Amino acid sequence: MYEIKKEKLGFKEKLLGSLGKRYMWMKGKKANKLLVQLGFLYSVYELAKLTGDYEKALDIMKQVGFEAGNDLIYESIELAKPILSRSIEDLKVILNSSWYAFLGKEKIDYFEYFPPDENGIEKVIWRCNKCMLCSGIQDDIFLKDDFDKIEGSFSSILIGIFEAFFSTVLEYAGKSYDVKMTETKCLAKGDPYQEITVIFTPKPKDEE
Amino acid sequence: MNLDRKKLLKSKVLVDLLKLNFPALISILLRDYDNKTVRQVLKNIGSDMAESWLQYFRPKGYNVKLILKVNTKKTFGKLKMQVKKHDDGFSLIFYECPLCRRDIEIKSEVPYCISISGFYERYFNILASENDKFGFKKIEGTTIKSISGGNNYCEHYFKIIEKY
Numbered sequence: 590m591y592e593i594k595k596e597k598l599g600f601k602e603k604l605l606g607s608l609g610k611r612y613m614w615m616k617g618k619k620a621n622k623l624l625v626q627l628g629f630l631y632s633v634y635e636l637a638k639l640t641g642d643y644e645k646a647l648d649i650m651k652q653v654g655f656e657a658g659n660d661l662i663y664e665s666i667e668l669a670k671p672i673l674s675r676s677i678e679d680l681k682v683i684l685n686s687s688w689y690a691f692l693g694k695e696k697i698d699y700f701e702y703f704p705p706d707e708n709g710i711e712k713v714i715w716r717c718n719k720c721m722l723c724s725g726i727q728d729d730i731f732l733k734d735d736f737d738k739i740e741g742s743f744s745s746i747l748i749g750i751f752e753a754f755f756s757t758v759l760e761y762a763g764k765s766y767d768v769k770m771t772e773t774k775c776l777a778k779g780d781p782y783q784e785i786t787v788i789f790t791p792k793p794k795d796e797e
Numbered sequence: 798m799n800l801d802r803k804k805l806l807k808s809k810v811l812v813d814l815l816k817l818n819f820p821a822l823i824s825i826l827l828r829d830y831d832n833k834t835v836r837q838v839l840k841n842i843g844s845d846m847a848e849s850w851l852q853y854f855r856p857k858g859y860n861v862k863l864i865l866k867v868n869t870k871k872t873f874g875k876l877k878m879q880v881k882k883h884d885d886g887f888s889l890i891f892y893e894c895p896l897c898r899r900d901i902e903i904k905s906e907v908p909y910c911i912s913i914s915g916f917y918e919r920y921f922n923i924l925a926s927e928n929d930k931f932g933f934k935k936i937e938g939t940t941i942k943s944i945s946g947g948n949n950y951c952e953h954y955f956k957i958i959e960k961y
């Protein structure tokens with residue numbers, strides 16, 4: 590298994606990440622953004638019809654994101670190696686790069702890293718002023734009647750993907766953490782931005 | 798202020814987001830549900846997408862071949878595709894499928910691109926209900942070949958089940 594040895598990313602690696610994301614976006618095959626959004630939303634809608642419960646549907650979509658994210662990171666590890674380090678703070682580089690590479694001109698508007706507290710727990714918060722996943726959801730022909738009743742996050746697929754990304758990167762760094770990611774603010778629910786909070790809790794030694 | 802859907806319609810994302818979504822979804826659902834149920838869920842997703850998509854992007858005219866080409870270009874860009882006419886319907890063939898991958902080792906029992914047949918079944922049934930020049934009232938879509946199932950190309954067959 591590949592092992593990350595670099596402790597922190599330097600200017601050169603960050604620059605490489607910035608160039609790499611543009612290259613990936615330029616070279617990759619594209620699909621219409623609205624179509625992709627509808628694909629995700631109606632996956633949730635049909636899963637809710639199947640399971641009888643939106644919460645279960647959103648959980649399945651998170652699992653879908655996690656499995657898809659795992660596949661993606663294992664496939665692109667060679668490409669990602671130069672921008673990986675053992676520092677949780679540097680996950681910002683992989684987040685920014687993959688965000689741009691997948692979504693084009695959409696960007697992370699705010700990112701903050703919180704160093705380890707007395708229990709060794711580290712935290713990351715990021716915010717986006719625009720979110721393709723919940724755009725127009727209040728007027729959606731299938732979801733408008735259910736939307737107010739749904740408590741979970743429609744970003745569950747995204748959460749799954751990045752939980753997989755971050756867990757795998759930390760695994761390659763030989764760090765044993767529980768990674769828990771939640772959407773703490775949502776544009777469709779009236780918040781001024783989308784906010785994702787990630788908690789990195791060190792696993793007890795006997796669980797490693 | 799969030800993005801509105803008209804802006805989304807004019808923007809693009811990497812197709813890999815969908816290409817990874819459906820295989821993972823199919824594999825997770827097959828752990829708890831039978832093949833027939835999973836196929837129906839995937840077709841329903843495509844069908845819902847078509848109904849919503851038509852609110853934002855409607856084709857002109859009633860030439861099925863032209864509509865399929867224009868809509869494919871809008872949804873997935875330029876792809877190597879073909880539309881074949883049959884006595885009882887038509888087929889949409891993708892030599893380069895937007896949802897399947899050629900590099901997978903295990904053949905999928907549910908085609909990764911099955912939602913495309915659900916999409917165009919609903920899409921043309923809506924359009925045909927508004928315009929009798931299509932020559933049919935109702936079609937039924939089936940994915941009969943898929944790259945994810947080990948075929949060289951994907952074929953979605955649309956059978957006319959009700960004529961004007």
